Amino acid sequence: MKLPPLKALPVFEAVARLNSFSRAAEELRVSQSAVSHRIRQLEDYLGEALFLRGGRRLSLTDEGRAYLETVSAALGQIERASEQLQGRGGTRLRLAAHSSFAVRWLIPRMQDLQRRHPEVELMLEMMDDAPALSERVADAFITLHARQRGFTTEALYRERLFPICSRGFWQRVCADLRQDGLIDDDVPQRLDPAWLTRYPLLSASSIMGQPGEDWQTWLAAGGVRLPDTARMQHFSHMLMAHAATRHHQGIALTNDYMIDTADDPDLVRLPCYTVYTGDTFRFAYKSSRRNEPGLRLLRDWLLQQARQSGLLPG
Structure with a gap:
């Protein structure tokens, strides 16, 4: 078996992850010259440059990125195998998730995870965009990715939209509709979607990607065109x-x-229909790691919470 200089591999992973020779040296508690020596040693062995060095800037070459993907996965497997032999059971996990999903749904439930499974040590990474499925990023993901080679994905929530307003604003809407003879009840059981265009519409471009597209899509599902006179406030x-x-x-x-x-x-929540956006949030993890205790516990807990909270059908 012909192997590269093994001591250089964790050094390469640290430099690539931290994007810095000096920070890698601090993390590994060695000198910066020792880090540089290990990287040169590895590049000489491979016959390829792994980093592009331009002044104070450092970046991976295409060959370096491809090599990192394999090396980081291999080092992670070695670490997990060692933890299992030491009796730690592989229950230390990094979970990457969309920031809004993490803040509004996941974090309020994490106390339950700690109570049920205190052995799971979870580090949460919040992402503004869909996190890339790579072990360099995390051990598991809550993502919109449908599938990726080598990963198992399981649905947590099929996103749907519905309208809301404040309780005070709702009372004003009901009073207006009664005065205009559109409803008879104090609290209507159903609203015509066209009636909502009489009021300011608050649009979030993060939903569909473009300002106003959320309301256009939702109204179109009810056969209503957004009128030119509609008052719309845009938010990111x-x-x-x-x-x-x-x-x-x-x-x-x-x-x-x-x-x-x-x-x-x-x-x-206004008494109106819901519209599916086409996005499905999924729990994703490396297929080769499906039997690890920590991942199994996290997967089962997430699916149970999704069903209990109504995100998944029971």
């Missing part, structure tokens, strides 16, 4: 639109993981 993220609804500024669209109106006295 759903969290900001939510804040505006709490200040009685209009009607916003949201989804099941962002809010539970049954437990929120300030917000009302």
Whole structure:
């Protein structure tokens, strides 16, 4: 078996992950010259440059990126095998998730995970964009990726949109509709979607990618065209639109993981239809690691929480 200089591999992984020779030296508790020596030794053995060095800037070459993917996975497997032999059971995990899903749904439930499975040591990485499925990023993911070679994905939530507003704003809407003879009941059981265009619409471009596209899509599902006279306030993220609804500024669209109106006295879910966005949030992990104790516990707990909270059908 012909192997590369093995002591150089963790050095290469650290430099690539930290994007710095000096920070890698600090983490590994060696001198920067020792780090440079190990990288040169590895590059000489491979006959390929692994890094592009331009002044103070450092980046991986194409060959370096490809090599890192394999090396980091191999080092991770060695680490996990050693932990299992030491009796730690491989229950230390990094989980990468969308920031909104993590903040609004996952974090409020993590105390339950700690209570049920205190042996699971979870490090949460919040991502603004869909996290790349790579062990360099995390051990497991909550992602919108449908599938990727070598990874198993399991559905947690099929995203759907519905309108909400503040309780005070809802009372105003009901009073207006009664005055105009559109409803008879104090609290209507169903609203015509066209009626909502009479009021300020709070749009979050993070939902569909473009300002106003969330409301256009939702209204179109009810056969309604967004009128040119509609008053629309644009926000980059759903969290900001939510804040505006709490200040009685209009009607916003949201989804099941962002809010539970049954437990929120300030917000009302309007009696209207729901529209599926086409996005499905999935739990993803390396298929080769499916039998690891920590991943099995985390997977089972996430699926149980998704069913219990109504994200997944029971």
